[in-house]
Amino acid sequence: MDLEQLRKIAAEVVAREDVNYLIGWKQGTYGYRVAPVFIEDPADASELIFSPLCTANLATYLTLVEKPPLPRGQEPDTRKVALMVKGCDSRAVAQLLVEKGINREGVVIIGCPCPGMVDHSLLAEKYPETEDLAEIKWDGEGFLLLRDGEEVKLDRYEVLAEKCRLCRYPNPLVSDILLGEEVEPWEPEEDSGVTEIEDKDIEGRWAYWEEQFANCVRCYSCRNVCPLCYCEDCILDRLNPDWINRSVNFSENTAFHIARAFHLAGRCSECGECERVCPANIPLGRLNRKLAREVRDKYGFEPGLDPEAEPFQASYKPDDPEDFIL
Amino acid sequence: MSAMLLNKEKWAEFVGKLAGKTIWAPRTDGEELRFLPLENGEVPEFDYNNTRVPPKQAVFPQTETMFRFQLGTEELEQPQLEEEMIVFGIRPCDARAMAIVDNLFKWDVEDPYYLKRREKTTLVGLTCSDPGLNCFCPSLGGGPASTEGLDLLMTDLGDSYLMEALTEKGETLVAETKDLLDKAGTDAQKNKDTLVKEAEKKINRSIDTAGIPEGLPGLWDHLLWRNVSASCLGCGTCTYLCPTCHCFDIQDETEGFEARRCRMWDSCMFAEYTMHASGHNPRATRQERTRNRINHKYSYYVDKFDTIACVGCGRCINLCPVNIDIVDILKQVKEAL
Numbered sequence: 001m002d003l004e005q006l007r008k009i010a011a012e013v014v015a016r017e018d019v020n021y022l023i024g025w026k027q028g029t030y031g032y033r034v035a036p037v038f039i040e041d042p043a044d045a046s047e048l049i050f051s052p053l054c055t056a057n058l059a060t061y062l063t064l065v066e067k068p069p070l071p072r073g074q075e076p077d078t079r080k081v082a083l084m085v086k087g088c089d090s091r092a093v094a095q096l097l098v099e100k101g102i103n104r105e106g107v108v109i110i111g112c113p114c115p116g117m118v119d120h121s122l123l124a125e126k127y128p129e130t131e132d133l134a135e136i137k138w139d140g141e142g143f144l145l146l147r148d149g150e151e152v153k154l155d156r157y158e159v160l161a162e163k164c165r166l167c168r169y170p171n172p173l174v175s176d177i178l179l180g181e182e183v184e185p186w187e188p189e190e191d192s193g194v195t196e197i198e199d200k201d202i203e204g205r206w207a208y209w210e211e212q213f214a215n216c217v218r219c220y221s222c223r224n225v226c227p228l229c230y231c232e233d234c235i236l237d238r239l240n241p242d243w244i245n246r247s248v249n250f251s252e253n254t255a256f257h258i259a260r261a262f263h264l265a266g267r268c269s270e271c272g273e274c275e276r277v278c279p280a281n282i283p284l285g286r287l288n289r290k291l292a293r294e295v296r297d298k299y300g301f302e303p304g305l306d307p308e309a310e311p312f313q314a315s316y317k318p319d320d321p322e323d324f325i326l
Numbered sequence: 327m328s329a330m331l332l333n334k335e336k337w338a339e340f341v342g343k344l345a346g347k348t349i350w351a352p353r354t355d356g357e358e359l360r361f362l363p364l365e366n367g368e369v370p371e372f373d374y375n376n377t378r379v380p381p382k383q384a385v386f387p388q389t390e391t392m393f394r395f396q397l398g399t400e401e402l403e404q405p406q407l408e409e410e411m412i413v414f415g416i417r418p419c420d421a422r423a424m425a426i427v428d429n430l431f432k433w434d435v436e437d438p439y440y441l442k443r444r445e446k447t448t449l450v451g452l453t454c455s456d457p458g459l460n461c462f463c464p465s466l467g468g469g470p471a472s473t474e475g476l477d478l479l480m481t482d483l484g485d486s487y488l489m490e491a492l493t494e495k496g497e498t499l500v501a502e503t504k505d506l507l508d509k510a511g512t513d514a515q516k517n518k519d520t521l522v523k524e525a526e527k528k529i530n531r532s533i534d535t536a537g538i539p540e541g542l543p544g545l546w547d548h549l550l551w552r553n554v555s556a557s558c559l560g561c562g563t564c565t566y567l568c569p570t571c572h573c574f575d576i577q578d579e580t581e582g583f584e585a586r587r588c589r590m591w592d593s594c595m596f597a598e599y600t601m602h603a604s605g606h607n608p609r610a611t612r613q614e615r616t617r618n619r620i621n622h623k624y625s626y627y628v629d630k631f632d633t634i635a636c637v638g639c640g641r642c643i644n645l646c647p648v649n650i651d652i653v654d655i656l657k658q659v660k661e662a663l
Contacts, residue, residue: 028649028651037556068610211355212356242579277563
């Protein structure tokens with residue numbers, strides 16, 4: 001993608017009277033890091049980037065926005081928020097629209113067709129991160145890493161993020177402005193992570209998740225980063241009744257993760273952020289993709305494809321296969 | 327006491343001498359390296375940079391049962407904290423963190439749970455030979471072989487560990503295992519010095535903290551807080567993985583008629599941390615909470631205990647999902663002063 005074009009369009013969007021700010025990606029503070037950035041002044045649009053390191057889904061900031069009490073007489077700012085989205089991110093936005101979590105009039109969606117993102121930890125494992133800022137570009141089928149004055153060609157599947165290996169929708173499904181040309185979707189891989197667990201017997205699955213959930217420190221980064229976890233009153237924060245105890249142990253951690261997974265069934269847009277941010281390396285994507293697979297197989301429904309769709313849980317189709325009901 | 331050498335081949339025997347004590351050491355659990363009590367015969371993994379979750383949980387568990395009781399009765403059952411513990415392989419930064427946090431748990435009210443555990447714990451450090459990308463411990467007064475908070479410092483010299491006792495607890499440990507230890511020569515000390523110098527060279531990040539503690543209160547309404555917190559998700563990663571963060575919450579939990587009062591780590595980055603019963607929240611936004619995190623470490627704690635509550639371990643930088651970087655924040659603070 002042409003960065004000059006991106007920055008020019010972004011500056012124009014931010015300059016619009018009806019736009020408050022734009023959420024995009026910028027170069028981080030070191031190494032391979034990329035950070036979310038909020039552009040309020042068109043002059044700052046020059047900070048924006050779009051590279052294979054822009055893995056983060058920024059859609060969460062649409063609902064994470066805080067509304068502290070305003071001083072008397074001050075009106076809330078109702079201008080639009082502009083958001084840069086990849087294909088997977090756009091599914092989260094579409095699902096938010098379906099659920100009326102956001103208003104269509106309240107957002108300007110800038111679509112970025114995405115040839116695939118790099119898994120930061122895979123990359124750092126193979127090419128250790130240094131303090132110096134590194135750049136990565138798409139290069140034919142693979143990637144080109146530029147750091148310390150040298151160029152390293154990377155094979156696509158050496159560092160491609162798991163969510164991108166499985167990706168079926170690299171192009172934004174909902175957008176107001178599309179940056180550059182749409183990309184040709186690639187053949188998604190079979191989701192071996194989910195299949196691996198499906199293939200275990202009940203005891204094997206339990207043992208697998210027991211080991212994973214025992215490591216959870218309950219930092220809630222998975223919940224907070226999730227664009228579709230936006231309940232104002234989350235059961236995790238409830239003290240009376242305390243549906244899930246504050247005690248950190250396998251039992252309570254499991255209750256937390258199962259509750260979250262079920263709340264996301266038929267809603268999860270498979271952006272993989274929960275797994276990316278987990279400091280305990282819990283493969284949460286597998287859990288959410290398992291439920292997505294169930295919903296797809298049993299109801300023929302995929303969330304986030306159509307912003308006009310009826311929410312999955314709120315719809316009824318007389319011709320549902322229902323082959324799982326005895 | 328002079329420095330001693332422990333041949334690595336004698337490790338199993340060495341640990342055998344310490345029978346009856348719980349040995350915490352880094353070991354791989356699943357795919358994750360963490361500090362855990364060693365099972366019989368398990369060999370710790372000392373070839374590591376640092377664990378993601380700090381070893382503070384050995385003395386300050388994430389969830390601690392203060393007492394148990396049956397609903398409807400008045401009898402309380404208190405846990406016995408008589409276990410002797412040795413934490414092997416703790417990095418000097420994490421040991422310094424414990425020394426810093428000790429101040430708090432000894433302050434106005436003495437915390438029996440924490441202090442009892444600390445009293446019964448021997449901290450055996452491991453000199454850092456390969457500091458991580460975001461380590462900046464020298465900026466906070468630490469270093470790859472800093473000894474603050476440690477009872478004994480081990481240094482990996484290839485075939486053996488150099489063992490330097492630093493306190494009475496450390497000397498006791500050496501005395502208990504003296505049959506297995508050899509006296510270290512001057513070359514061992516020299517090798518250690520070279521190793522430490524090499525390690526220091528690998529530390530790239532730094533911050534000059536001069537003026538920050540005094541200057542922070544004056545930056546209360548500064549725009550920098552808005553900028554550095556804009557992308558904050560409000561999760562607890564930075565605080566839960568911080569070796570000096572020590573805030574906790576206390577809850578009563580029940581299962582049927584079984585009840586317990588327990589305390590668990592809490593995080594100032596959570597909205598409910600300061601939520602009042604009235605519904606009013608004095609730190610209503612992530613901006614205020616981020617400001618508090620920095621102020622607590624670099625200003626309030628300094629006022630109270632004359633030490634910065636950060637050891638430069640770099641965990642919060644490594645693991646922040648959105649690249650909120652404390653060194654970068656501190657640089658902005660310095661510029662704003």
